Amino acid sequence: MDGTAGLTLSHHVRSRADLLMNGWTDRKIAGAVRDGALHQLRRGWFIDSEEREKLWEEERHRAHVIAVARDARGPAVMSHSSAAVLWGLPLYGMRLTRVHMRTDAPHRISSSPDVRRHVSPLRADDVSIVGGIRCTGLARTVFDLIRELPPEAAVAVADAAERQMASRGREWDQDARTSWRQGLRERLERAAGVRGIRQARWVSAFADGRAESPGESVSRLQLFRLGFEPPELQ
Numbered sequence: 001m002d003g004t005a006g007l008t009l010s011h012h013v014r015s016r017a018d019l020l021m022n023g024w025t026d027r028k029i030a031g032a033v034r035d036g037a038l039h040q041l042r043r044g045w046f047i048d049s050e051e052r053e054k055l056w057e058e059e060r061h062r063a064h065v066i067a068v069a070r071d072a073r074g075p076a077v078m079s080h081s082s083a084a085v086l087w088g089l090p091l092y093g094m095r096l097t098r099v100h101m102r103t104d105a106p107h108r109i110s111s112s113p114d115v116r117r118h119v120s121p122l123r124a125d126d127v128s129i130v131g132g133i134r135c136t137g138l139a140r141t142v143f144d145l146i147r148e149l150p151p152e153a154a155v156a157v158a159d160a161a162e163r164q165m166a167s168r169g170r171e172w173d174q175d176a177r178t179s180w181r182q183g184l185r186e187r188l189e190r191a192a193g194v195r196g197i198r199q200a201r202w203v204s205a206f207a208d209g210r211a212e213s214p215g216e217s218v219s220r221l222q223l224f225r226l227g228f229e230p231p232e233l234q
Contacts, residue, residue: 009059010131012051013066016044041067042114058085061096068099068115069133076103077127078135079118080144084157086130087138088164090214092156094149102136138164139180143187146203147196154203156217162209177209 019029029046032038039049045067052060062085065078077083079102081091102118126140136144142161146154166177184204191197206224211217 009055009063010066012047013041013063013070014046015070016046019046042071045071057094057096058089058091061085061091061099064096064114065099065133068101072101074103075105076101076117077122078102078133079141080136080148083130083135083141084145086133086135087141087161089141089145089160090156091149092153092214092218094153139183139187142184143191143200147194147200151199151203152218152221154199155206155221156214158203158207159209159211159217160214162207163211164209166209172210181207 016026016029020026029038033040033046036049038046039052040046041064047063052063055063061081065082065085068082069078078086078100080100081094081096082100084091085096098114098116100116100118102120102122104121105119122136122140126137128135128137135141138161142157145157148154149157162177162180165180166173181204188197188201188204191200206221208220211220
């Protein structure tokens with residue numbers, strides 16, 4: 001999703017307090033939810049159902065992320081699939097039901113029904129702000145996802161991230177691609193023994209940012225599984 005679309009979506013995510021200030025009543029809100037005119041993202045946060053119907057799965061999740069971020073307190077940042085949608089990465093075939101957040105707090109923080117919290121250290125350069133929301137940086141997000149997602153989704157994520165780093169309109173920045181791949185490879189080398197690292201190393205080596213869509217990424221993976229050489233992408 002581009003920046004303009006992100007701002008538009010943010011405008012559509014409305015709190016109960018905002019609705020009340022604009023002439024709604026609790027009874028009207030409840031009726032709109034019951035009748036299907038409003039979709040409740042989480043307690044106290046809503047989006048117009050007609051607007052939500054126009055959204056891709058990743059965009060619907062982003063609306064949920066926006067609601068959680070506006071409710072959040074403390075140092076946690078969006079991570080995993082929830083950071084991915086902020087970065088505009090595809091999540092091929094994934095069903096997105098909970099918002100993921102990460103904190104480096106030394107004690108465990110309990111999760112709520114619609115939020116899963118992960119506890120692990122984060123370096124300063126692992127944190128970014130996208131659309132006004134704190135989340136894991138692009139490299140950390142890709143590192144987390146390609147270790148855990150099914151291979152099809154992992155390859156689509158890796159391809160899309162590399163494309164973000166190296167695509168310059170119709171031009172391809174090979175130096176930027178090389179730098180991105182080197183940085184990811186070094187991160188994976190430092191994570192020896194971490195769960196999912198074997199898949200992550202394979203996916204990072206297989207990735208090709210010249211794939212223009214998740215479908216193209218998955219097709220390339222399927223051809224490889226059938227024994228064909230990966231196609232030369234333009």
